[in-house]
Amino acid sequence: MAIDGTKIVHAVMEGSKIRESKGIIPLFGVYLSLLSVEYYNNLSFDFEEKMGKTREAEAEALLIEAAQECGYATFQGIRNSWEWEQIVSPMIETKEDQILGFAAVAVAFGWGDLEVKELVPGEKLVIKVGDSYEARGYLKNYERTHSSKCYMLRGVTGAFMDLLYGEDYPDGCFDFSAEEPFCRAKGDPCCEFIARKSSCKKNT
Amino acid sequence: MIIFDWQHELNRKGHRVAISGQPIAMHCHHYNINLQKTLEDTLGDEGVQLLYQSAEETSYHGFQNLFNQYKKIRTIKSKLELAAMLYQNSGLGIIHFQRVRPSGARIESPASHHVTGWLAKHGRRDTPGCHFTRGWIAGTLEAIYSLPCGFYTVDETKCKMKRDDECIFHVQER
Numbered sequence: 001m002a003i004d005g006t007k008i009v010h011a012v013m014e015g016s017k018i019r020e021s022k023g024i025i026p027l028f029g030v031y032l033s034l035l036s037v038e039y040y041n042n043l044s045f046d047f048e049e050k051m052g053k054t055r056e057a058e059a060e061a062l063l064i065e066a067a068q069e070c071g072y073a074t075f076q077g078i079r080n081s082w083e084w085e086q087i088v089s090p091m092i093e094t095k096e097d098q099i100l101g102f103a104a105v106a107v108a109f110g111w112g113d114l115e116v117k118e119l120v121p122g123e124k125l126v127i128k129v130g131d132s133y134e135a136r137g138y139l140k141n142y143e144r145t146h147s148s149k150c151y152m153l154r155g156v157t158g159a160f161m162d163l164l165y166g167e168d169y170p171d172g173c174f175d176f177s178a179e180e181p182f183c184r185a186k187g188d189p190c191c192e193f194i195a196r197k198s199s200c201k202k203n204t
Numbered sequence: 205m206i207i208f209d210w211q212h213e214l215n216r217k218g219h220r221v222a223i224s225g226q227p228i229a230m231h232c233h234h235y236n237i238n239l240q241k242t243l244e245d246t247l248g249d250e251g252v253q254l255l256y257q258s259a260e261e262t263s264y265h266g267f268q269n270l271f272n273q274y275k276k277i278r279t280i281k282s283k284l285e286l287a288a289m290l291y292q293n294s295g296l297g298i299i300h301f302q303r304v305r306p307s308g309a310r311i312e313s314p315a316s317h318h319v320t321g322w323l324a325k326h327g328r329r330d331t332p333g334c335h336f337t338r339g340w341i342a343g344t345l346e347a348i349y350s351l352p353c354g355f356y357t358v359d360e361t362k363c364k365m366k367r368d369d370e371c372i373f374h375v376q377e378r
């Protein structure tokens with residue numbers, strides 16, 4: 001593994017303490033906000049609840065989509081940023097190392113302890129997360145459930161593959177899609193995300 | 205100036221990041237604005253209400269927690285100062301509390317994460333769009349005045365997302 005996550009974490013922690021006079025944090029080519037995970041969890045799970053049983057699948061799809069589209073734009077910005085060039089690029093030896101760099105940035109952002117378990121170039125990506133803030137937040141407020149709840153990480157896993165093996169930016173979003181077969185919200189010991197080529201690509 | 209060392213307050217233990225002990229996540233404008241748009245497009249006014257309430261509850265709990273930790277921050281003035289500083293340090297923008305009384309307030313914001321993000325992604329809109337900030341203001345003032353969550357309503361009369369010069373918020377008792 002050529003990627004040293006601690007360097008990336010350090011850069012993000014230092015960078016997130018620098019803001020311009022307007023109170024905006026420009027880092028890795030995006031504007032960053034530091035918000036309580038409670039906010040995001042309330043938003044997702046209340047949205048799901050409001051949509052009700054009949055629109056459950058739609059709510060889930062919308063939340064995953066919002067995250068995937070964001071992950072796609074965000075990590076495209078990140079890999080073209082000055083910070084990436086300075087800090088991450090020197091550690092990248094193969095194309096596949098980029099995914100390890102992406103995962104390290106996600107860890108730095110406080111999204112969880114992402115670990116890339118398997119990567120089959122162009123085909124499959126498996127990411128394991130022992131402590132996703134979505135699953136943790138879900139279990140804090142609700143009983144254990146029958147379906148997986150980490151919509152943000154699910155979208156982001158798909159986006160990582162889109163950026164590496166999808167069509168060139170900006171046409172590759174949703175070329176891949178991810179499932180979460182195991183989730184702590186369901187009582188599994190950890191969350192696992194598997195991205196594969198989409199069978200039919202959503203219209204963006 | 206109040207005793208609050210930001211460099212010290214923002215820290216991490218392993219993969220968890222926290223501000224003054226409260227878990228946070230860093231997200232960018234793409235995600236924040238996507239969530240807003242998804243909720244507004246899918247649920248209309250109910251979605252707007254959800255954005256407002258989530259922000260209200262979160263800032264309410266956050267500041268209650270913070271004031272419990274920092275008993276020395278006692279006056280309304282110093283609490284407002286801390287709130288504005290936290291807003292800015294979290295990358296949310298600039299907020300000026302003006303004419304703040306327990307019965308209501310007027311607040312101006314010349315710059316914000318959500319405005320910058322919205323304009324970058326979607327351009328100008330026809331209605332005020334700072335639902336997050338409205339909720340954040342409500343929860344913050346409720347915590348500062350030790351009132352129940354939901355006590356205030358916050359309206360945005362001018363919004364930079366509509367290309368007004370500033371965002372202007374009015375706070376009243378519900």
Ligand SMILES: [Zn+2]
Nearest residue numbers: 135150183191
């Ligand atoms: Zn999960």
Ligand SMILES: [Zn+2]
Nearest residue numbers: 334363364371
């Ligand atoms: Zn506004």
